[in-house]
Amino acid sequence: MSAEVAIRHRQGTFLLDVTFTAGRGVTALFGPSGAGKSSIVHVLAGLTRPDQGRVVLENRTVLDTEKGIFVPPEKRHAGLVFQDARLFPHMNVETNLLFGWRRRGKRADLAEVARVIRILGLESLLNRAPKHLSGGEKSRVALGRALLATPDILLLDEPLANLDQARRAEILPWLERLRDIARVPIFYVSHSLDEVAQLADQVVLLDNGKITGFGSVFEVLAGQGAEKPLGAVLDATIGDDEGGLTALFFDGGKILVAEAGKKGKKVRIQIGADEILIARQAPQAISANNILPVVISDIRMEGSRAEITMRCGGARLVARVTAASVRRLELAEGLEVFAVIKSVIVESPDVRSGP
Amino acid sequence: MPFLTPDESEALLLSLKISSVAVAVSLPFAAATALILSRSFRGRTLLDGIVHLPLVLPPVAMGFILLTIFGTRGGVGAFLKDQFGIVLVFRWTGAVLASIIFTFPFQVRAIRLALEARDQGLDEAARTLGAGFLDRLINVSLPLAIPGLVAGAITAFAASLGEFGAIITFVSNIPGETRTLPLAIYTALQTPGGAAEAARLSALSIAIAFIFLLAAQTIMRRATRINEG
Numbered sequence: 053m054s055a056e057v058a059i060r061h062r063q064g065t066f067l068l069d070v071t072f073t074a075g076r077g078v079t080a081l082f083g084p085s086g087a088g089k090s091s092i093v094h095v096l097a098g099l100t101r102p103d104q105g106r107v108v109l110e111n112r113t114v115l116d117t118e119k120g121i122f123v124p125p126e127k128r129h130a131g132l133v134f135q136d137a138r139l140f141p142h143m144n145v146e147t148n149l150l151f152g153w154r155r156r157g158k159r160a161d162l163a164e165v166a167r168v169i170r171i172l173g174l175e176s177l178l179n180r181a182p183k184h185l186s187g188g189e190k191s192r193v194a195l196g197r198a199l200l201a202t203p204d205i206l207l208l209d210e211p212l213a214n215l216d217q218a219r220r221a222e223i224l225p226w227l228e229r230l231r232d233i234a235r236v237p238i239f240y241v242s243h244s245l246d247e248v249a250q251l252a253d254q255v256v257l258l259d260n261g262k263i264t265g266f267g268s269v270f271e272v273l274a275g276q277g278a279e280k281p282l283g284a285v286l287d288a289t290i291g292d293d294e295g296g297l298t299a300l301f302f303d304g305g306k307i308l309v310a311e312a313g314k315k316g317k318k319v320r321i322q323i324g325a326d327e328i329l330i331a332r333q334a335p336q337a338i339s340a341n342n343i344l345p346v347v348i349s350d351i352r353m354e355g356s357r358a359e360i361t362m363r364c365g366g367a368r369l370v371a372r373v374t375a376a377s378v379r380r381l382e383l384a385e386g387l388e389v390f391a392v393i394k395s396v397i398v399e400s401p402d403v404r405s406g407p
Numbered sequence: 408m409p410f411l412t413p414d415e416s417e418a419l420l421l422s423l424k425i426s427s428v429a430v431a432v433s434l435p436f437a438a439a440t441a442l443i444l445s446r447s448f449r450g451r452t453l454l455d456g457i458v459h460l461p462l463v464l465p466p467v468a469m470g471f472i473l474l475t476i477f478g479t480r481g482g483v484g485a486f487l488k489d490q491f492g493i494v495l496v497f498r499w500t501g502a503v504l505a506s507i508i509f510t511f512p513f514q515v516r517a518i519r520l521a522l523e524a525r526d527q528g529l530d531e532a533a534r535t536l537g538a539g540f541l542d543r544l545i546n547v548s549l550p551l552a553i554p555g556l557v558a559g560a561i562t563a564f565a566a567s568l569g570e571f572g573a574i575i576t577f578v579s580n581i582p583g584e585t586r587t588l589p590l591a592i593y594t595a596l597q598t599p600g601g602a603a604e605a606a607r608l609s610a611l612s613i614a615i616a617f618i619f620l621l622a623a624q625t626i627m628r629r630a631t632r633i634n635e636g
Binding site (some may be wrong): 097098099124125126127128129130131132134138140141142151152155156161197198202 | 410529531532533534535536537538539542547549551
């Protein structure tokens with residue numbers, strides 16, 4: 053259950069040069085536009101033939117420029133979901149969904165087909181023409197179509213980029229369900245931190261054709277193995293109601309939020325680097341609901357700014373403060389301080405429609 | 408047809424027959440030629456030129472060339488007659504051949520435009536879903552190109568109805584065999600007092616051409632709507 057990727061490809065003045073091995077689960081390719089995210093996905097799908105490269109999907113070498121191996125896209129078993137869905141306009145939803153399934157020897161049995169259709173909430177759309185679908189519905193059909201072709205790897209090339217904020221929020225839960233039922237590695241191209249924080253297990257940070265960070269989503273976003281931290285991501289379980297707030301338990305303590313969902317449900321929490329204040333003593337009479345005792349594990353100075361990485365049990369938090377604060381508070385590695393959390397984003401909203 | 412004399416109906420039906428057969432016979436060849444021309448290879452410009460030559464060739468000259476080649480004393484004509492008993496000259500089948508040559512460019516052009524306009528993105532999507540070249544051509548490109556093909560066929564059919572010079576030179580003006588609508592109009596004009604008949608037939612020709620033009624446009628419009636999906 054892995055994908056080995058090594059690509060060196062020049063396109064005009066742009067040089068893509070990446071090497072990494074992704075494990076099972078969702079690997080986010082994350083970076084600004086033009087970083088080379090989509091190029092990687094096109095190489096993986098076989099739509100681009102790189103100058104040099106080697107790609108091994110599920111122990112099958114599909115590209116090796118040195119040995120002259122190039123498996124064409126139609127034989128590669130790489131499911132690609134395009135930004136613009138690309139449904140066939142002359143076929144209805146059902147025929148679109150089954151297009152790849154038929155060509156791959158119908159490897160998924162009918163019960164599995166019915167399950168994917170149900171999980172993506174497409175039962176009532178089967179006879180529709182693509183032009184009568186909303187943007188979100190088109191995305192769901194494109195996801196189902198790729199999944200039913202039983203690929204060895206699923207490549208999602210910014211599947212939400214063409215949707216507005218409301219539609220995105222509507223699709224994200226479907227993507228989470230997809231992640232949970234797909235048994236193959238998923239590559240998820242995105243330039244949205246929220247999407248990555250919510251969906252990814254691993255992150256490949258890209259900038260200008262190079263990898264600037266690689267590792268688990270918790271480590272990379274908190275700055276571990278990356279050039280700079282983006283914020284903390286924590287997995288938590290919803291607990292009891294505590295004085296009008298809901299407790300979320302994570303590996304390192306609990307965080308109180310206004311509302312989260314049903315007790316026992318697993319959620320992902322995102323805490324931005326600018327949303328944490330650092331205090332030497334536990335502050336009294338403060339409006340913030342969450343003050344966590346933490347240990348500073350790393351301080352990185354960048355001009356007048358500093359990024360502080362802190363351990364809180366098994367979790368990692370990151371705060372961006374000024375260099376002046378670091379000096380004034382005499383912050384140092386190993387020091388026990390308090391992290392005052394201003395705001396928390398609770399990801400993973402409930403699925404709003406469907407079963 | 409109540410408002411046409413038997414001779415006139417005969418000319419009309421003969422015209423429709425010759426044009427239908429010409430389009431039906433040449434469509435597969437036109438599709439193959441279009442497919443070849445939509446890929447790049449050495450000599451493409453030359454083949455393109457040959458296919459489009461009839462558009463600029465004087466029809467009477469073309470008819471004369473056909474007569475020389477396919478006449479019973481011409482090389483190919485004598486061979487066809489001796490070996491297969493096929494005679495084209497002075498027969499309606501010869502008129503079909505002349506029509507094919509002049510409508511071939513229209514068909515190749517329409518099909519080629521339809522093929523070249525095929526959506527690269529949909530082609531890529533079909534590839535990643537396991538569809539090979541022929542599979543994609545048959546199930547994705549051609550269905551989306553069908554409106555273009557039909558429009559090309561209709562235009563070729565309508566243009567073929569008007570062919571005069573090559574037909575009269577190659578297969579002459581024989582009632583019931585090669586006297587198509589344009590030839591019937593010409594004959595009526597040569598006959599004293601035939602002006603009224605010529606006018607009627609001309610009106611009929613124009614009406615038919617117009618109907619087919621409208622049909623082609625309607626099909627194209629509907630096609631754009633479908634493909635917008």
